Amino acid sequence: MELARSVEPSSGEHVAGRSTKTLLIEPNALLREGLRRILAETAYAPSAAAASLDELGSMAAFDGSTIVLIIDASRDHEETCRQAKALKDTNSGAKIVMLIEQYDIKQVIAAFQAGADAYLKKSISHEVLVKSLDLVMLGEAIFPGAILDLLREREAPGAHANEVPAAEDPHDMGPPAKGLSVRETVILRCLMDGDSNKIIARKFDITEATVKVHVKAILRKIQAKNRTQAAIWAASHLPASRGTPTS
Template sequence: MDAEIRSDVVRGSAEIRQMDEKGDIATGEKLDACRTETVLVDQNGLFREGLKRLLAETAYYPDVSAASLDDVRFKLEANDGAILLILDAVNDHAGSCEQVRFLKEQNPSIRVVMLVERYDLKQMLAAFEAGAAACLMKSTSHEALVKVLDLVMLDETVFITTILAQLHEPTAFSAQGNLRALSARETAVLECLIEGASNKVIARMLDITEATVKVHVKAILRKLKAKNRTQAAIWASTHIVKTPQ
């Protein structure tokens, strides 16, 4: 990054954080008051670097980034003030929740945003019970992510509206669904809905037309007695056991 670009990116801050040659842990000097001390943990180096670039011109450029919490624990435990932790929870959600619970006990001021691949009601509840302030899918847009980080640092807890709806009436729908009523093709479509795929994407994945996808979605909603595809997907995410590929 040349001097001009560096100056634009960190306008008003002490200095740009430099990434080490492995792209793992990067630290910088003291930031000014407008910046939020941020730690990013994700085992995927490319994802870490991409997210750092996206956050470069925001108040949340990571002071430290690493592949695991163990690599940055010194930073988190040495800080007793407000700090933002963006944590990948895809591969070991239960373990991540335990680590978040421990960190929150050590420093209640830590604000944690957990990154997941899909919205699973049980996992969301576990994350919030552990002390996370928000759970977001890794496919979340840059703009939405920054808005959520803003809210989190205002000491808000951010629930996805569809999750809240399920919390308000947890049994009204869950007791009615019947996966056995679905055909093999409808189950395949439902698995795509769990991943948040659009009709167009589902059609391409299953090699069928969008019109056929719409027919299957309508049948799924009717058989599961779901109000919409999001409700069906959230319920099914805790009931479908996928066959290993």
């Protein structure tokens, strides 16, 4: 399992010091019990576990604590996203971790827009699960690095975006979104490709420091926490590329 970023989590003791209430939603009774036992000796020992959110009743009992919702999203993804958004609307500090069987670009974007903080395959190891929860508690959003490949396929099914020359015609970019400049829009497309600051700098003949300034501006304008969130946002908000200009 390739995590969406390489940030190292703080020690378990750091995270454990926070007041959290973990809710575990998994319709498969055997898997639910397995997850409960895995998390029992961690800072995320489930306070309650059920087959559905409806079984848990009101969230009022969890006032004053940070809610960590670990929920299966593989059976009814649309309904899970609806519930996630409803929880975020009533408790903006809640952390939502969705567990799925396989990746689908539309579902990843839907989960991101619903406010999911992590989107993990059920095939990950228990160590990765716990470390992912640590990162979520530190304010990180965890999406699979593999999703960048899906984003590239969605963006340019017949061509690779990183083959666009640096002297790109602004008219081929389509209108900027969310107040982004043309240069920021171009760089955002590079983020969708997973390009590093060094690669972007070479592509547009600018310094890495300038790239960092642009990336910070992009994240601020689209209210993304990191490059992966920005790439996912771009997949559903930027206009489709009108083709690679010829040199």
